[in-house]
Amino acid sequence: MLSLAVMDSLRAAYRVADVRAAEAGLAATVPGGTLMARAAAGLARRCGTLLGESGGRYGARVLLLVGVGDNGGDALLAGARLARQGVAVGALPLDPARTHAAGLAALRAAGGRVVDAVPDRVDLVVDGIVGLGSAGGLRPAAAAAAAAARAARPRAGTRPVVVAADLPSGVAPDTGDVPGAAVPADVTVAFGCLKPGLVVGAGARCAGRVEVVDIGLGPWLRAGPALRVATEADVARWWPRPGRVTDKYRRGVVGLATGSAGYPGAAVLSAAGASAGPAGMLRYAGPARAAVLAAHPQVVATGAVAEAGRVQAWVCGCGLGTDAAAAATLRAVLAAPVPAVLDADALTLLVDGGMADLLRDRAAGVVLTPHDGEFRRLAGADPGADRVDAAQRLAAWTRCVVLLKGDRTVVADPAGETWVSPTGTAALASAGTGDVLAGLLGALLAARVPPLRAAVAAAYLHGRAGRAAAAAGAVTAPDVAAALRRVVPRTGEPDPVRD
Numbered sequence: 001m002l003s004l005a006v007m008d009s010l011r012a013a014y015r016v017a018d019v020r021a022a023e024a025g026l027a028a029t030v031p032g033g034t035l036m037a038r039a040a041a042g043l044a045r046r047c048g049t050l051l052g053e054s055g056g057r058y059g060a061r062v063l064l065l066v067g068v069g070d071n072g073g074d075a076l077l078a079g080a081r082l083a084r085q086g087v088a089v090g091a092l093p094l095d096p097a098r099t100h101a102a103g104l105a106a107l108r109a110a111g112g113r114v115v116d117a118v119p120d121r122v123d124l125v126v127d128g129i130v131g132l133g134s135a136g137g138l139r140p141a142a143a144a145a146a147a148a149a150r151a152a153r154p155r156a157g158t159r160p161v162v163v164a165a166d167l168p169s170g171v172a173p174d175t176g177d178v179p180g181a182a183v184p185a186d187v188t189v190a191f192g193c194l195k196p197g198l199v200v201g202a203g204a205r206c207a208g209r210v211e212v213v214d215i216g217l218g219p220w221l222r223a224g225p226a227l228r229v230a231t232e233a234d235v236a237r238w239w240p241r242p243g244r245v246t247d248k249y250r251r252g253v254v255g256l257a258t259g260s261a262g263y264p265g266a267a268v269l270s271a272a273g274a275s276a277g278p279a280g281m282l283r284y285a286g287p288a289r290a291a292v293l294a295a296h297p298q299v300v301a302t303g304a305v306a307e308a309g310r311v312q313a314w315v316c317g318c319g320l321g322t323d324a325a326a327a328a329t330l331r332a333v334l335a336a337p338v339p340a341v342l343d344a345d346a347l348t349l350l351v352d353g354g355m356a357d358l359l360r361d362r363a364a365g366v367v368l369t370p371h372d373g374e375f376r377r378l379a380g381a382d383p384g385a386d387r388v389d390a391a392q393r394l395a396a397w398t399r400c401v402v403l404l405k406g407d408r409t410v411v412a413d414p415a416g417e418t419w420v421s422p423t424g425t426a427a428l429a430s431a432g433t434g435d436v437l438a439g440l441l442g443a444l445l446a447a448r449v450p451p452l453r454a455a456v457a458a459a460y461l462h463g464r465a466g467r468a469a470a471a472a473g474a475v476t477a478p479d480v481a482a483a484l485r486r487v488v489p490r491t492g493e494p495d496p497v498r499d
């Protein structure tokens with residue numbers, strides 16, 4: 001069984017400085033070269049299985065793109081292992097005079113060759129150009145070699161499979177920023193632990209499928225992770241389970257202060273999202289009453305927040321508008337002593353109506369759900385290249401949980417604990433899907449899930465629902481809401497005999 005420290009390092013991402021400190025600590029306790037040997041063994045193993053799936057190892061042709069540091073050394077040592085298994089391995093050093101000497105010697109001793117140009121036929125490319133040492137976009141010569149390698153002819157398929165060692169080259173390890181050219185990988189074999197650049201921003205798109213090779217780093221990762229990656233198991237663990245004796249109030253009542261005469265659909269969609277959650281009852285307060293009741297007859301509807309009765313969490317902002325009535329609605333929600341989700345127009349109103357300061361003194365939790373434009377309005381600047389840092393700074397300033405939307409949604413709390421949802425999909429980039437997310441999040445808050453967990457779980461399940469809906473064709477927001485009901489954790493009935 002894996003130790004907790006190891007398991008944590010496999011689903012949490014650590015910054016370069018912390019990884020290097022851990023590597024130094026571990027390296028001092030093992031014979032020289034051990035860490036690279038472990039990394040190379042894991043990399044070679046994965047390349048071997050990929051070749052096995054596309055015609056076998058024997059006679060397969062592998063090209064190593066080799067930079068000047070230890071990342072290139074990993075590629076060479078992995079290449080040596082593959083060469084001993086009958087794979088034809090060629091290494092293309094980008095700067096031959098500065099190539100990892102021990103790696104090169106190992107490759108040659110195993111029968112691998114050094115080449116000075118990309119061969120015509122390549123089945124698998126190992127990207128060992130640059131890893132943790134990355135600074136800036138890929139240098140032109142490296143970018144040209146990577147592009148030529150991707151254009152080589154494989155024995156199967158249309159292009160070679162690309163496997164990145166530790167990180168796809170050109171991705172900033174700490175942020176996922178891709179400031180210039182980068183190598184898009186099919187698989188990234190990360191050594192020791194994840195790095196933020198593999199799971200957020202454009203870097204996550206470059207990394208393809210990410211797999212962590214355990215090189216023994218776990219116990220040496222002493223600093224807290226930069227962020228954690230949400231898993232199905234986290235969401236299932238956090239999802240509320242009704243006890244044997246419960247009622248709709250105990251399960252939670254969610255209030256929806258959403259929609260307007262102009263945008264009744266937003267209210268309907270927030271109700272659809274909330275209906276998929278664990279709350280026992282939905283109340284609606286606003287001018288889209290008729291539309292909400294027509295679609296969701298179980299909702300108890302009133303005209304205003306003050307008339308709504310008992311509510312355990314509010315969702316405010318989707319399609320609300322930004323007029324005086326909308327501002328009054330937001331004020332009423334902020335005055336209520338229960339958790340709240342502030343989305344869309346509520347975020348605009350916070351800034352334009354000068355209400356942002358109210359957040360800082362509010363005792364009950366608030367989750368803000370900005371996309372980049374809303375983030376800019378709230379924070380005064382774009383999230384920029386470091387989305388984790390951006391979400392953390394806004395969370396600290398507002399003292400709220402911030403759910404920064406993106407194809408890898410980042411969630412941060414005011415204390416700096418940060419998560420990323422790996423389930424995002426372009427299918428969710430369609431009108432109204434955010435209303436569904438806000439409703440689900442409100443239902444989790446009403447069911448007393450703490451705000452950070454509620455936001456992470458909602459983002460995770462929303463992505464899963466988007467993917468499930470996309471599998472059936474073009475995706476609309478109602479499709480996402482319908483799919484949500486199928487992907488939320490099953491709570492099941494307590495066993496009538498044993499419980």
Ligand SMILES: NC(=O)C1=CN([C@@H]2O[C@H](COP(=O)(O)OP(=O)(O)OC[C@H]3O[C@@H](n4cnc5c(N)ncnc54)[C@H](O)[C@@H]3O)[C@@H](O)[C@H]2O)[C@@H](O)CC1
Pocket residue numbers: 023024027035036037039040067068069070071072074129130131132133134135136137138139142165166167170191215
């Ligand atoms: N330190 C350790 O204990 C371990 C390190 N390992 C490997 O070592 C790597 C880190 O090695 P290094 O610190 O030597 O650094 P890298 O090999 O990542 O980078 C080396 C050099 O690449 C050049 N470079 C930087 N940015 C570039 C760009 N955008 N385009 C082209 N070239 C660029 C720079 O000259 C830089 O010094 C890890 O990513 C991992 O692959 C693993 O073997 C595990 C153990």
